[in-house]
Amino acid sequence: MEEQLQQIFNSKYKNKTLYNHFCELYYQMQENKYYNAQNLADFEDLSNFIKENRFYHIPLKSADDVNNYKDNTFPWQEYSAKLMQLIQFKVQQVNANIQNFLKLNTLLNIVGYGFNDEDAYIIQQCLKQIAQRDPNIQSARFWGKILAQQKDYFVIEVTLNKQIKEPQPPDCDEKLNEYVHYVTQDLLDDWALLPQITRRQMEASRYITNVFSGNLNKNIIQYPYFEGKEKHLLKAQILRITHANLLAPRGLYKYEDETKTLGFEDEFKMPESAELATMDAWVHLPAYILKQGRITFYEDPSLKEEELNQMKETDPEQERLKSIKDDKPFEQNEGNWLIKVFGETQQYTNQEEQALSYQVVLLRNYLWPGAVTISNSNEYLSVYFGYGLKNQQHSFNPLSPKDVQDDPEDIDEVPEPNPREQPDELEPDSDDERRREQERREAELQQQQE
Amino acid sequence: MNISFNDLKFVHQIGQTLNLEERMRLQLAILKIQEHYIFDEVLFWGRVEGVEKDYYIALGIQYKGQYEFPLKKFFWSSNNYHFAELPKYNEEFAQRAETLREPFTGQHEHIVFRTDEEINFEDSLEIPAQLPAKNFSELERLSYIVQSIEFQCASIPVGSYRLTPTHELIKTTFKGVTAELKNYQHFRQPIRKDKQDLIARDEALYRPDFLDSLVDDTPYNQWSVQTDSTKRNITIRNLIWPGYLGYNNDYTFGYAYFGDGIKNSDFEFLL
Numbered sequence: 161m162e163e164q165l166q167q168i169f170n171s172k173y174k175n176k177t178l179y180n181h182f183c184e185l186y187y188q189m190q191e192n193k194y195y196n197a198q199n200l201a202d203f204e205d206l207s208n209f210i211k212e213n214r215f216y217h218i219p220l221k222s223a224d225d226v227n228n229y230k231d232n233t234f235p236w237q238e239y240s241a242k243l244m245q246l247i248q249f250k251v252q253q254v255n256a257n258i259q260n261f262l263k264l265n266t267l268l269n270i271v272g273y274g275f276n277d278e279d280a281y282i283i284q285q286c287l288k289q290i291a292q293r294d295p296n297i298q299s300a301r302f303w304g305k306i307l308a309q310q311k312d313y314f315v316i317e318v319t320l321n322k323q324i325k326e327p328q329p330p331d332c333d334e335k336l337n338e339y340v341h342y343v344t345q346d347l348l349d350d351w352a353l354l355p356q357i358t359r360r361q362m363e364a365s366r367y368i369t370n371v372f373s374g375n376l377n378k379n380i381i382q383y384p385y386f387e388g389k390e391k392h393l394l395k396a397q398i399l400r401i402t403h404a405n406l407l408a409p410r411g412l413y414k415y416e417d418e419t420k421t422l423g424f425e426d427e428f429k430m431p432e433s434a435e436l437a438t439m440d441a442w443v444h445l446p447a448y449i450l451k452q453g454r455i456t457f458y459e460d461p462s463l464k465e466e467e468l469n470q471m472k473e474t475d476p477e478q479e480r481l482k483s484i485k486d487d488k489p490f491e492q493n494e495g496n497w498l499i500k501v502f503g504e505t506q507q508y509t510n511q512e513e514q515a516l517s518y519q520v521v522l523l524r525n526y527l528w529p530g531a532v533t534i535s536n537s538n539e540y541l542s543v544y545f546g547y548g549l550k551n552q553q554h555s556f557n558p559l560s561p562k563d564v565q566d567d568p569e570d571i572d573e574v575p576e577p578n579p580r581e582q583p584d585e586l587e588p589d590s591d592d593e594r595r596r597e598q599e600r601r602e603a604e605l606q607q608q609q610e
Numbered sequence: 611m612n613i614s615f616n617d618l619k620f621v622h623q624i625g626q627t628l629n630l631e632e633r634m635r636l637q638l639a640i641l642k643i644q645e646h647y648i649f650d651e652v653l654f655w656g657r658v659e660g661v662e663k664d665y666y667i668a669l670g671i672q673y674k675g676q677y678e679f680p681l682k683k684f685f686w687s688s689n690n691y692h693f694a695e696l697p698k699y700n701e702e703f704a705q706r707a708e709t710l711r712e713p714f715t716g717q718h719e720h721i722v723f724r725t726d727e728e729i730n731f732e733d734s735l736e737i738p739a740q741l742p743a744k745n746f747s748e749l750e751r752l753s754y755i756v757q758s759i760e761f762q763c764a765s766i767p768v769g770s771y772r773l774t775p776t777h778e779l780i781k782t783t784f785k786g787v788t789a790e791l792k793n794y795q796h797f798r799q800p801i802r803k804d805k806q807d808l809i810a811r812d813e814a815l816y817r818p819d820f821l822d823s824l825v826d827d828t829p830y831n832q833w834s835v836q837t838d839s840t841k842r843n844i845t846i847r848n849l850i851w852p853g854y855l856g857y858n859n860d861y862t863f864g865y866a867y868f869g870d871g872i873k874n875s876d877f878e879f880l881l
Binding site for chain 2: 235236239242268269270272273274275276311347348369491498503529543545546547
């Protein structure tokens with residue numbers, strides 16, 4: 161016992177033994193006439209006071225720090241684990257054409273958009289993972305980011321070899337759902353497939369302006385009524401943006417009218433950057449979406465031919481691979497696209513006496529702010545960063561709801577027939593009836609008399 | 611945002627960034643501001659995109675010697691990276707400028723509104739000189755927008771600054787906050803009564819949240835607080851001024867604006 165006590169007393173606390181500390185404490189208690197220790201807490205206070213003033217004080221960690229230590233580090237551990245898993249993901253065999261997003265991101269950075277290298281690397285890994293998931297995938301590209309109120313969406317666009325046949329109402333267009341999208345809110349989590357949308361949903365989405373909340377299953381409460389949840393609206397907006405903004409250099413693709421297929425041109429050489437900086441050099445790759453919500457016009461068999469023709473005129477289809485020069489101009493600008501040149505704009509000549517420039521061309525869409533296409537003389541890409549809204553030049557004017565139905569006209573009131581009361585005398589309708597009534601009354605009177 | 615631009619990775623959340631040329635030239639240009647003015651801190655405030663050229667805005671803050679709130683001074687530059695002070699704007703037209711939806715052209719002399727006022731002198735013996743009407747130029751629009759954004763959006767996390775007993779603001783060691791809206795406050799002189807009272811009573815010296823809180827901002831839901839995969843990098847965005855981004859993690863905090871300078875006036879209809 162004695163030894164243990166000695167040991168405790170000699171334990172050191174920052175070069176001061178416990179024994180010495182007790183001596184100090186006792187001394188202070190004696191010295192200070194006003195010191196009145198009522199409980200252990202006061203004693204502890206004095207002890208701390210002495211420690212602070214003798215400069216051998218270690219401040220205690222606050223309760224927050226100690227209790228939340230696990231909360232603080234646990235997310236970091238999760239993050240590191242997921243990241244490690246993603247980086248080590250080995251791709252077996254991929255028969256798809258995947259965009260080299262890591263390299264294209266450096267292009268994006270030159271024009272002032274894009275991610276940092278780490279995120280770009282993670283996105284590249286995600287692209288590979290998704291290509292692995294479905295053997296039907298023909299090509300995959302990073303579509304962009306849709307910002308939302310609570311949590312943003314990252315979107316990857318994928319084209320398939322064979323379309324998945326989902327049961328859909330007959331007025332829907334398969335071609336509309338040609339591009340398939342995967343969405344996630346956290347790059348290290350799983351990617352979710354967005355559902356295919358119907359014609360009605362596409363039609364309705366044109367009239368709605370809505371900032372996404374971040375919850376895929378949220379009900380959309382807007383006028384006009386949108387039948388679907390946030391994931392349907394998200395898909396519709398993504399499709400609209402793709403069909404309006406995905407560009408390709410002129411001459412890369414060719415469109416066969418008879419077979420209605422898109423194919424690669426036989427000989428294609430990427431034009432020089434100087435040429436790329438004009439609107440002539442670019443065409444829209446996907447088809448134009450009609451106001452009806454389809455790509456080809458739907459002839460509703462229940463409507464009459466005149467109505468159909470009228471609808472067709474207000475909703476004309478547009479030719480495939482249309483040049484962007486013919487886009488409807490936005491306000492006072494010439495055309496819908498702003499073209500800017502970044503980077504090294506110096507013209508060089510290479511060994512074959514051809515003009516060479518390392519500049520990067522940026523095409524920005526006025527109508528969809530946030531949609532950009534960039535290119536240099538080797539590669540090009542289109543992305544979208546934004547809230548998914550069109551550029552509203554005029555104040556938002558909600559659609560007025562339909563007129564409320566009027567009340568029906570009132571029916572004339574008549575008193576309710578009551579068997580105890582005799583009904584009021586009514587005028588007989590015709591002469592015949594008058595005669596018959598009179599004869600009946602005379603017959604009754606005669607009977608009563610008898 | 612600090613001009614070392616280490617924090618640009620937060621801005622990548624909205625998909626914007628500064629390329630190498632911009633970063634290098636901005637660093638030099640912002641340091642150059644220090645030659646003529648004395649500030650405690652000179653920060654990069656943001657980039658307002660225009661059709662032809664962009665505007666870069668820098669902010670100089672003076673803490674010492676300022677009572678209750680530090681002095682802020684804004685500087686602007688176009689693509690030539692030569693900073694000049696942002697001028698005052700004409701009050702009457704400034705309100706209209708807030709709801710303009712046209713993009714900035716990039717030319718700062720571009721006239722946004724014509725004032726149609728002529729300044730006539732009273733009959734005097736000399737021939738009255740008629741001053742040319744001073745129209746509301748794009749530079750004034752920029753000035754108004756920048757100051758509006760600063761007033762309505764600029765936010766810092768709770769616990770980043772403290773009020774000294776002499777009512778000066780100083781930066782404290784910052785340990786990070788959890789990702790909730792109540793942990794952020796406006797970086798401006800408090801206008802709400804409860805915070806003003808707090809400061810008048812000197813209670814603000816002991817509290818970390820003595821500036822206007824973001825929670826009381828109307829319309830509600832205009833702020834979006836998000837964390838990234840690590841859950842320690844928090845960004846806070848405003849939906850009425852899309853392009854504004856405040857950020858913090860356990861070591862740093864800051865804010866910046868990367869956008870086109872147009873207010874989202876329809877915000878109330880969009881949710």
